[in-house]
Amino acid sequence: MVSQGATKEYAHIMTFTTLALAADGPTTGLSLHEIERREVGPGDVRIEISHSGICHSDIHTINGDWGPKPYPVVPGHEIIGRVTEVGASVTAHKVGDRVGVGVIVGSCGTCGECSRGLQQYCGNGLVWTFGSEDPHMPGHTTHGGYSREIVTEEAFVYRVPENLDPAGAAPLLCAGITVFSPLKTWGASAGKKVGVVGIGGLGHLAVKFSHALGAQTVGFTTSPEKEAMILGLGADEVVLSSDAAAMKASEGTFDLIIDTVPFSHDLNPYLNQLTVDGTLVVVGALVPITEPLIGGALISKRRRIAGSVIGGVPETQEMLDFAGEHGITADIEFIRADYVNQAYERVIAGDVNFRFVIDATTIGAPAPELISAQEAADRVAAGALIVDVRPERFLTEAGVNTLATWVDRKNMDAYFTPGGEHYLAEALADTDREVVVMCGSIKGSAPMAQWLLENGRANVSHVDGGFDAWREAGLPSSLVE
Numbered sequence: 001m002v003s004q005g006a007t008k009e010y011a012h013i014m015t016f017t018t019l020a021l022a023a024d025g026p027t028t029g030l031s032l033h034e035i036e037r038r039e040v041g042p043g044d045v046r047i048e049i050s051h052s053g054i055c056h057s058d059i060h061t062i063n064g065d066w067g068p069k070p071y072p073v074v075p076g077h078e079i080i081g082r083v084t085e086v087g088a089s090v091t092a093h094k095v096g097d098r099v100g101v102g103v104i105v106g107s108c109g110t111c112g113e114c115s116r117g118l119q120q121y122c123g124n125g126l127v128w129t130f131g132s133e134d135p136h137m138p139g140h141t142t143h144g145g146y147s148r149e150i151v152t153e154e155a156f157v158y159r160v161p162e163n164l165d166p167a168g169a170a171p172l173l174c175a176g177i178t179v180f181s182p183l184k185t186w187g188a189s190a191g192k193k194v195g196v197v198g199i200g201g202l203g204h205l206a207v208k209f210s211h212a213l214g215a216q217t218v219g220f221t222t223s224p225e226k227e228a229m230i231l232g233l234g235a236d237e238v239v240l241s242s243d244a245a246a247m248k249a250s251e252g253t254f255d256l257i258i259d260t261v262p263f264s265h266d267l268n269p270y271l272n273q274l275t276v277d278g279t280l281v282v283v284g285a286l287v288p289i290t291e292p293l294i295g296g297a298l299i300s301k302r303r304r305i306a307g308s309v310i311g312g313v314p315e316t317q318e319m320l321d322f323a324g325e326h327g328i329t330a331d332i333e334f335i336r337a338d339y340v341n342q343a344y345e346r347v348i349a350g351d352v353n354f355r356f357v358i359d360a361t362t363i364g365a366p367a368p369e370l371i372s373a374q375e376a377a378d379r380v381a382a383g384a385l386i387v388d389v390r391p392e393r394f395l396t397e398a399g400v401n402t403l404a405t406w407v408d409r410k411n412m413d414a415y416f417t418p419g420g421e422h423y424l425a426e427a428l429a430d431t432d433r434e435v436v437v438m439c440g441s442i443k444g445s446a447p448m449a450q451w452l453l454e455n456g457r458a459n460v461s462h463v464d465g466g467f468d469a470w471r472e473a474g475l476p477s478s479l480v481e
């Protein structure tokens with residue numbers, strides 16, 4: 001029974017509604033919902049969410065793998081956005097700041113762990129970003145980042161460096177801190193040799209961070225075809241874990257191994273890679289690890305097996321600042337909200353280029369029409385205006401110095417680097433022509449087309465197909481030739 005006090009307290013909290021993607025049960029998939037958030041209190045920050053990463057734990061939570069959940073569940077704990085309002089006592093953030101929210105949004109604040117900045121280990125009132133009882137709205141559960149907006153206590157809102165691509169930065173809030181924390185805790189640095197097992201969403205970031213921390217970094221993989229990719233992430237070396245001779249050759253040489261594999265697997269081969277006092281840190285497998293552990297592998301070199309989960313508030317900020325200094329972001333696939341259920345299927349199948357990130361501005365938004373290059377050419381011939389949003393690096397590659405030169409040379413209507421929306425708004429202010437958005441990929445064109453739609457431009461479409469398709473259709477396409 002809800003106590004009278006709690007009910008009254010909730011009755012005094014003002015709420016607003018916002019749009020979100022939520023699951024109504026373990027098998028329903030995600031659909032558009034209107035949800036309630038609390039209005040900003042004195043210590044709160046209101047954030048307009050722009051990017052929300054998809055973490056495998058979102059799927060586990062919805063499935064009920066970690067215990068029953070009160071539905072609907074709005075997942076998402078890799079959140080990036082801009083501050084739109086702050087409470088009276090907030091000092092760390094101001095309106096307009098780019099900020100992030102991660103896996104936790106509350107803790108007791110007074111226990112030993114909280115006092116040490118290890119809020120993730122608070123045993124006394126930890127509040128998960130989604131699916132937790134909401135201390136601010138008794139009787140409600142917390143709702144995560146697959147949403148247009150969120151309101152979060154100031155202490156659990158992080159500064160996100162402006163130089164980082166916000167889409168690639170989103171996964172830092174869970175995947176990034178999950179690997180950064182053990183790398184720091186066990187001293188990854190110059191002169192140390194660090195191994196990473198499982199080069200996926202977590203592992204690819206572990207390689208990047210370990211390399212940036214100065215450690216000799218080795219990726220373990222069972223797939224020889226992944227070697228070049230892993231080296232490209234910053235690994236100094238790749239060891240094929242299915243190659244017994246290669247594993248034998250590197251035995252006893254590692255100071256630290258971060259094991260990101262999310263299922264039960266044999267730890268012994270990796271334990272044997274550790275030198276004296278080396279540590280194997282399990283961060284991926286929450287399930288029982290059923291392969292028998294060989295005691296001799298532990299004992300013979302005073303080796304340790306450890307575990308670690310995300311990071312505390314100070315360390316999460318340190319990780320983001322470090323990522324900003326070293327230009328570290330996740331490799332991602334950027335998707336519209338209406339692709340989320342397909343994305344889940346692909347995550348479950350292991351078919352993702354490291355991490356999906358949802359364009360949160362597309363939640364509940366009208367979708368721009370996707371048209372072929374030929375259709376685009378026809379519309380342009382009939383008076384539509386072309387907006388080209390290819391990244392600026394193409395200009396450099398094409399030997400073009402300025403945007404103006406390029407627009408002039410190609411007789412383009414407008415050219416924009418993604419993110420330059422305000423220039424676009426200015427350029428389109430005095431025309432009502434239909435707009436066709438072109439980019440090298442749908443990933444590039446869709447967000448800009450979406451932005452135009454949301455900012456009151458009717459008749460916006462975006463173009464399917466890359467440069468070759470444009471060329472065939474007679475659209476300007478010689479930029480990279």
Ligand SMILES: [Zn+2]
Nearest residue numbers: 055057174175
């Ligand atoms: Zn996560």
Ligand SMILES: [Zn+2]
Nearest residue numbers: 108111114122
């Ligand atoms: Zn605590």
